[in-house]
Amino acid sequence: MDFLLFVSLILACLCSSVSPDPQGDALIALKLSLNASGHQLSDWNENQVNPCTWSRVYCDSNYKVIQVSLAMMGFTGRLAPRIGTLKYLTTLSLQGNGITGDIPKELGNLTSLIRLDLENNRLTGEIPQSLGNLKKLQFLTLSQNNLSGSIPESLANLSSLNDIQLDSNNLSGRIPEQLLEVPKYNFSGNKLDCGVNYGQPCAFNNADQGSSHKPIGLIIGISVAFVAILVIVGLLLFWCKARHKGYKREVFVDVPGEVDRRIAFGQLKRFAWRELQIATDNFSEKNVLGQGGFGKVYKGVLADNTKVAVKRLTDYESPGGDAAFQREVEMISVAVHRNLLRLIGFCTTPTERLLVYPFMQNLSVAYRLRELKPGESVLDWPTRKQVALGTARGLEYLHAHCSPKIIHRDVKAANVLLDEDFEAVVGDFGLAKLVDIRKTNVTTQVRGTMGHIAPEYLSTGKSSERTDVFGYGIMLLEIVTGQRAIDFSRLEEEDDVLLLDHVKKLEREKRLDAIVDRNLKKNFNMQEVEMMIKVALLCTQATPEDRPPMSEVVRMLEGEGLAERWEEWQHVEVHRRQEYERLQRRFDWGEDSVYNQDAIELSGGR
Template sequence: MERCLPRLLLLTAAFSVFVLRARSTDPPLSSDGVNGEVVALMSMKSKMRDERGVMDGWDINSVDPCTWSMVGCSSNGLVVSLDMANNGLSGTLSASVGNLSHLQTMLLQNNKITGALTVEIGKLSKLKTLDLSANKFIGEIPVTLGHLTQLGYLRLDRNKFSGQIPEAVAKLAGLSFLDLSFNNLSGLIPTIFAKDYSVAGNYFLCNSSAMHGCGNVVMNETINSVNPSNHQFTIVLTLSVSCALMLSLLLLVFVLHRCRQHLRFSPIDENCEIGMGQLKRFSFRELQTSTENFSSKNILGQGGFGVVFKGRLKNGAVVAVKRLKDPNFTGEVQFQTEVEMIGLALHRNLLRLLGFCMTSNERLLVYPYMSNGSVADRLRDHHHGKPSLEWSKRMRIALGAARGLLYLHDQCNPKIIHRDVKAANILLDECFEAVVGDFGLAKLLDRRESHVTTAVRGTVGHIAPEYLSTGQSSEKTDVFGFGILLLELITGQKTLGSGYGPAHKGLMLDWVRELYEEKRLSSMVDRNLNGSFVAAELEVAVEVILMCTRSSPSLRPTMCEVVKTLEASTLVEEEEERHEMVHGLSCSFSRTCDANDEASSFVLEPIELSGPR
């Protein structure tokens, strides 16, 4: 009995620790047994007007808010995310939001929420993403936001915030992106530590180089408030500003009148062409005319995002017009913002977005026309009994596609996850240079701001197992798709025929692994090549396939590692150099196959993007 007593005490202590740890992760309960997170969420509901009834399922008598719409929870049942964007919510934001102590993501953009932003938001110490853009918040930006040291993404743009930018917010070192644009902020712009930020549209802000001007503004306001002798100057200034505004209005009316007259009084949102940065906003009528009213004979292809038509613009340029499905799935502001971000991704191995069209019931994207179609088309195309893609072209295509994906993952900020890497989405220009298309579209047609979605977008046979089972995508999802793409380039066949499922994909990869171990790699090469391939390159390519298609995402390489491995094959590099020497500048890495065709050239410098993907 005496020997058993110490063991019994040890087991009792261990059990107590286990219980305490388990209880520490449970949702917080008040003295009367009510879930504190439920109380906080119900307080938020009471302060908001919910005309669409999206919060009807929120119930004070519930013990588990994890089943409520727009609420996301951890595996321990703690509220970690609120995705309440684009729901027409109005009213104010309750101070009780500060009691959601485990919250990591809060998305309230594109609503009509008013009032001051509560200082209690500074209590959300675990918050990583906060988007309150496109609302009607007023007052000063709370200094307590500077307490959120884990915050990586903050958008307060397109509100009515006033006052100065808090130093504490500007000095948040962990911010990847900060957007304070289009508010009524004033004063000196402090040093902002965020990697990418925007303060545009705040006309009373001034930077350090204009410090003297800031001083003058404050000084003039003080003097004018106490010195009556400046009364005449104030009147003259007011009259001058009024006259300038009147002239601007008259000029605007004249321009709109000419635009309407030129377009036979058609609606402006469908027919006026508006330039937006480097993108062009096309009129719906122009695209309708260029595609012969979206004639079926002009269809180039169709997929999960919509139908692609071949079109010819008034200036003779041939384009590809993608008419998106679900045109009302995203709001106009969100669509325009995402399109701007896609348009900033410029690289020789990425399909350049030329422009877009947005009406009340249409969403269209305009791209350059790729005369050689897609890799999927060319793999099954033959000229005079020979495949149109010989071995050297296939290896250059693989390397080009890898470089394009590397740019999306490593040089875009935030990174862009393609989600549907396959042969049909790798296009070929006049020089058979690989051009990755359809990037950014999965995010464009997905309401959620994270890379977790309930609607898995992709093609069976190319979807990574973790994306198919959980809906969670990452750059490693694209790495898996690239592995399958490389396998198609080598075999010349689709990895999955019609009627096959994921099991067949597994068998296909097992077959590749078996051939690799038995050193019989030549058996998997496309027979149409008639044995014309480089064995050393084949071995490297198969090793890349096996690494990219590992079942665990953490074991797959990055696209940077993939590119380095492919580039290490000297035969590929020598072939590229020989290809350039033969064709000269017409097929250089600039992707400009015609020196006079400025529209097809690409900027090679990395450009950082802003906004969610």
């Protein structure tokens, strides 16, 4: 009996360990039911455990699917009822396809849903009563379909509804009166009746209602404007009085010209300047988490006690203004991966550009390597390996799976953050493009940190994925050694200032034990150290074409293909070194010789 119980427990554990992800299963069912062609959603892989890396699927920090955006992709199939299992979903966008069949009643199980957009399809049947269960729903768009029947009374219970668009269908009957009180609606193009309390057809949007409503709106508008003027005058009087009496209390006001609104794309929030001003204690220096080429980062606490990191961009002037900035922010926001820092929202004013991220309690890899406070523990070797692989996966996603691809341009230990589980989270990606967007005719401004910048980027100003690979290689050396990319204190020992040259020298001398961070106190695997050093040196080759792409770097860190690539590189290095020594001897002997020193520089441009 005990044996049978033991076997049952083992089988249960095995089954649980290989059980599929219900989120991924639901999305694969949707893909199949929509009749997606071979080139559509090709990266939706049913064998991949986590769907958060799939295109058009967006997740929160806990890897829960919160958004599926499949607009205007030409689907002709039906909606899979299984989509109703995505209980964390907040946005479902399928507009502009040719989807047929009914709206599944299972959509009523998506109780976290905020936006449902099925506009411009070929849906038939009635609107399910179950949609009345979506208590958080704010935007419901079912326009331009072939829906019939009456509007369910259950929709009248959606107290959060701000926008309902049911126009251009075959709906009939009476509209629930509560829906005519929604701020924005459109029931035109149907056979609907407003009811006895409304003496006009329902073929209008509330923004175009009859003149009987206009005086009320005008009166309300004038009243609001008058109250606003009084408030502003009162604040000015209070401010003047406070200054006169020498009060030190801070008065938080919005920056003139700011429009506090919410934007439509994704789940990004547009913050008011005042929110972030209060959250960061007026951008107090005591809340500065770090400072780099793109500006300062401040720790902040929002009104709901959420801890955030607020990056205040500097050196930003966009010819397209707010709209151009929003387009670039949207580009960053769609890059969702477990090893990329998720963007929460942003704030713009006529003079400010700010980005809001989750606060990473373990700060950066650079901090954990070199800036620890007393009592804090250093990163152990297994964590360093995990950080190296996670960072590589994040960069691979930016290079290979984002459209358009995103080049980081400042890969270093200070820009790799650590979450509560010490998982690597790449930050600051896309910021170089955000800042440089003002350069309408010049795209070659160098952004980065000396010691991490690839030689071709430094000399030409032109970046590519391979410049990120170079920076990643330097970051690997930081992880192994714990040292900075440039350290002038090494001059005291007649050593190389550049970490890359320092490591190359020790590697040639077979002194790998002198490379590893002393804080590890020999608690590391020398074979794994050697592997990471080899990958780093392959990534930092002087010629960009010789560097492996990040996809290959990931495979090498996972133990595939490193030996062959390293042997090939060794042959090239030996030849270069022999050629350098031969030319040096000719130079020392006084023979006439002209050669390009940059072409044989082993460590890249300084």
